[in-house]
Structures are given as C-alpha cells and as structure tokens.
Amino acid sequence: MTDASEMVKLYSNRILALAADIPHAERLDAPQASQMKRSPLCGSTVTVDVSLENGVISAFGQDVKACALGQASASVLGGAVIGQSLETVRKGRDQLAAMLKSDGPVPDAPFDGLEVLDPAKAYKNRHASILLAFDATVTALESLSQAA
Template structure:
C-alpha cells in the first residue's frame, strides 16, 4: 500500500470518528448482547441493547478494533438509539454492498458510513468495518427472542 493510499484511507475524518465513539462500555442489564470478532485482524466489538416497542432504547458498545472499525462503530453509535432491527439489517446490507460491490451509500440516518468509501479497495478491512453493525443486529435479534 502506497503512502498516499494510507493517507486517503486513514483520513482526518476517520481518525476523528475513531477517537469519539459514542456509547462506549456495557449496559448493566441488556435485553440482548452480541460479540463479533474478525479472525483476520482480531478486532472485536460487543454490543448491548435494550428495546422499547421494538426500537433500541439503550445501546452500548465495547470496541477493540482498528481505526476503520472504530470509525464504523462511531457512525453506528451516533444513530443506533431509536432504530429497529429491520433498519439495522438494511444498513448492514447497504454497508456491505457499498464496500464489496461499489453500491450506494447507506440511506439516512446511516449516511455517515460514506467516510469509509476509500476502504472499498482494501478487502482485508471490510470485516472490521462491518463488526459493529453485525453485533448490533445480533444483539437486537437476541433481545427480540427474549
């Protein structure tokens, strides 16, 4: 990877997001939790949720990931509260398509993932970027299952 590619990939905005992840930590009494790990890089994200009327009312995430994974978790943390499982699943599918198939940016309120477009060319980073959304989807599924 050339230095200019690294600079583009780790832009100032990505580093700002990585340094300011909302809702870090764990919930005291989550209704659902999920831990996802990327075997390629070892990044892990654990998400706890509580639901009220089918929407996330409590959200926490424990993020141990590279800057790209942290940035993705930061985007999610800014919009997770109030979302439904269906909205999270749609965002996950859209983010995956944006990265792997040059698909469009995920729809609002998940448009913040646009900052990760430069990572399209780095397939080894995709799993880390998807971790937070994958964990959130599984945590909501677990909460809904009771």
C-alpha cells in the first residue's frame, strides 16, 4: 500500500462524517464537572462538561479542537455517553487505548462505533488526540466521584 492510499483509508468518508457532526458539541451552562485535556504532541484540545443523575451521565457537552480522528472519537463518545456510568466510560477509554496501542479488539457497546478508528493504529502520533475526549470525560467523572 502506498502512503497516499493509507491516508485515504485513514481519513475515510465515515470518519469525516463523524467529525463533521459531533453530538453535544456545546458546553453546558451549569455542569457538575468540567475537564480540559490537551495533547502536547499535536496541540489538540477537548473540554467536556458533565452532569450526573443517579450515577449516570444526564447531561454532556464538549468543545473539540482536534484533528478529524480526534473529532470522530469525540463524535462516537458524544453519541453514546448519555446514560453511561464512570465505569462504562472508563472501560470504553481503556478498550480504545488497547485497540490503538496493543492491537486489542474493538471496544464493546456502546462505544463499538470506534471500530472506524482501527486504521489509526499505525499512526501513533494520532493516538493521544483520539483518546482526548474519553480522557477528559473520565477525569471529569472521577472528580465527581472523589467529591462525593
């Protein structure tokens, strides 16, 4: 495969469609927790806002300034995160990291849409950006559990 064809595969139409339509792409007015994460390698940033009710996410907002791969990851997260617990989001983040870094399987539902990012395994310089939205969400949720 040539480098050009690998890049076409990496930036598939599905990834670009996800990046163009990120759910919950507005910050919350009164979140219970917020967290900003930045990738020092590429400069991508994601800020998330969360609110919980009965131990699950009841409101979610995100401001994503990342490459198309980071945006696609945030899109999958945003589409599935309402109603999820810290444990489920943490598991999704850990499974995504394993998929990217150690050839692990696609994350379980509700984050199985992350399979679209499987071609990014070979691009280690993009892994941090892909993980940003999940990392920020986990950190925000952990801050709430520590405050309880």
